Amino acid sequence: MSVASQPVGLPAGTGSGPISAIKTRVVSARYRRPFRISSGTSTELVSLVVEVHTADGAIGIGETSPMTAYTGETLAGVTAAIEEHLAPALIGRDPLDRAGAHVVMDTVLRGQQVAKSGLDIALFDLAGRISGWPVHTLLGGSVRDRVQTTWVVGLGTLDEMAAEAAEYSAKGFSHLKVKGGHVPADDLELIRAVRSVIPADAELCLDANEGYDATALPYLAKMADAGLTLLEQPLPRWDLAGLVRLRERLDVRLMVDESMHSLHDALEIARRGAADVLNIKILKVGGLHRALQIANVAEAAGLAVKVGSMPELGVATLAAVHLAAAVPGATVAADLVGPLMVHEDPLAPTVFADCDGWIDVPKRPGLGHDV
Numbered sequence: 001m002s003v004a005s006q007p008v009g010l011p012a013g014t015g016s017g018p019i020s021a022i023k024t025r026v027v028s029a030r031y032r033r034p035f036r037i038s039s040g041t042s043t044e045l046v047s048l049v050v051e052v053h054t055a056d057g058a059i060g061i062g063e064t065s066p067m068t069a070y071t072g073e074t075l076a077g078v079t080a081a082i083e084e085h086l087a088p089a090l091i092g093r094d095p096l097d098r099a100g101a102h103v104v105m106d107t108v109l110r111g112q113q114v115a116k117s118g119l120d121i122a123l124f125d126l127a128g129r130i131s132g133w134p135v136h137t138l139l140g141g142s143v144r145d146r147v148q149t150t151w152v153v154g155l156g157t158l159d160e161m162a163a164e165a166a167e168y169s170a171k172g173f174s175h176l177k178v179k180g181g182h183v184p185a186d187d188l189e190l191i192r193a194v195r196s197v198i199p200a201d202a203e204l205c206l207d208a209n210e211g212y213d214a215t216a217l218p219y220l221a222k223m224a225d226a227g228l229t230l231l232e233q234p235l236p237r238w239d240l241a242g243l244v245r246l247r248e249r250l251d252v253r254l255m256v257d258e259s260m261h262s263l264h265d266a267l268e269i270a271r272r273g274a275a276d277v278l279n280i281k282i283l284k285v286g287g288l289h290r291a292l293q294i295a296n297v298a299e300a301a302g303l304a305v306k307v308g309s310m311p312e313l314g315v316a317t318l319a320a321v322h323l324a325a326a327v328p329g330a331t332v333a334a335d336l337v338g339p340l341m342v343h344e345d346p347l348a349p350t351v352f353a354d355c356d357g358w359i360d361v362p363k364r365p366g367l368g369h370d371v
Contacts (some may be wrong), residue, residue: 016130017055019095022119024079025049027340029313036155037179037209042067045342046075047313049371050082050118052126054095060126061371063315063347064118065338066285070093070258070310071284073114075252081115090119091094096130098123098289113261113286120287121319121367128366135319135367139292139326146358147324148204149336150175150309158186158193166197172356175203175333177232181211184219188226195227203333205230210237210258217249223254230332234258243274255279255332257308262286266294270301277332282319295327305330311338314348318367321351325361347371 028046035042047065066073089108090101103121107117128135136142151168153161153176165176176195180187187206195204204227212220212234220231230253235242237258247254255277260266261284269275277300282291291307299303307324309317317338324334336359339348349369351360362368 001258014312016058016095016310018092019052019090019109020080021053022082022090023053024082024118026075027313027346029345031342033154033341035311035341037207038072038099038179044201045311045313045338045345047316048075048078048082048118048313049347050122052090052095052122054126058095058126058130060095060119060122060124060129060366061315061369062120062122062125062319063312064114064121065310065312065316066114067310071114073112075167078112078115078118081109082119083113085109086115086119086276093122095126098127102289113290114283117283117285117287117316120289121282123314124288124319125315125366125369132365134361134363134365135288135322136326136361139288141320142325142361143328144325145361146328147321147336148175148333148358148362149173149355150177150203150333151339151357152207152337153178153194154178154334155182158190161190162193162197165194169198169202172358174199174201175205175359177207177335179209180206180207181234184212184216188219188222191223191228192226203229205232205255207232207257208234210235214242214245220246220250220252224250228252229230230255230277233259238275240269240274243301244272247274247276253277253304255306257281260285263293263297266297270297270303275303277304277306279306279308280323281310281342282323283310283312283316284308288319288323290322295323295329299329303329304332306332307334307336309335309338311335312337312340313342313345314352315367315369315371318349318351318369321359321361322367
């Protein structure tokens with residue numbers, strides 16, 4: 001699949017020809033274990049690879065992965081958004097003008113952040129390859145050479161989830177995130193079980209994926225007493241007032257995910273004091289350009305950042321590595337687990353091989369992949 005047209009002129013001094021074609025293709029990989037969260041179960045991770053070509057032969061490669069149960073966007077819809085609306089608007093433009101590309105994309109199509117993120121990641125990869133710089137340099141530089149990643153334990157039986165947490169803790173992962181959100185009393189027992197099999201200094205996060213209401217408060221307080229250190233999105237995305245009340249009553253850091261899809265959401269969350277941590281997922285917010293803007297809001301508000309995942313395969317996960325390396329406030333372990341959760345990721349570079357809870361930040365131009 002591709003969109004192409006006769007390239008037009010480009011202002012002098014940019015160092016690259018204009019965008020001449022944008023191509024997409026679907027890739028997939030099966031999960032090693034079905035990935036279950038409160039909104040549904042996935043057996044396969046499906047992604048859309050996005051290639052941006054210039055008139056002089058340069059290519060940038062991005063990736064986007066619509067998790068329909070989470071974002072409401074489908075693979076067919078994301079593909080159509082790119083091929084029918086976004087790609088035609090970008091043909092002929094300066095590939096290094098990433099801010100301008102977002103202005104154009106937002107003008108021709110509202111929303112569709114998952115689609116825009118694939119193009120944004122490809123443009124960053126392209127700019128890095130043209131300049132010879134790794135993407136973290138384009139984001140302002142790298143404040144860390146290695147990025148810590150959490151291990152995410154999907155829903156299962158209590159014994160299965162505790163065993164998985166223990167397994168990955170033994171492999172070196174010192175930040176574990178377990179999925180919950182169905183029955184608070186059961187999640188309390190889960191926290192107790194997991195905490196009993198991981199080191200005392202390991203971070204433990206519960207992601208409720210919007211599954212609770214106000215009646216969960218007594219159980220959440222007990223989870224904090226049992227060793228929970230981070231609570232992610234316990235209430236529906238719209239209930240910022242409820243999140244504020246929880247934050248006032250709980251002795252555990254509160255992180256938002258589904259509540260934050262845009263720069264405007266981040267500003268409102270910070271203004272209302274609804275969270276301690278912002279989970280910035282590159283695909284959810286429209287790409288690296290928007291993600292960095294949100295990270296700047298978090299820094300100004302004194303909020304920590306987690307670079308999250310939907311999850312994705314190797315190319316988009318590499319984008320997350322570069323973002324986590326470049327953002328000083330990204331002090332919560334990132335979710336760089338997509339390539340680790342599947343069989344034979346077709347996009348995964350060697351940087352993810354034999355992961356012990358840390359990912360080395362690539363130094364090669366662009367994202368540093370071999371796709």
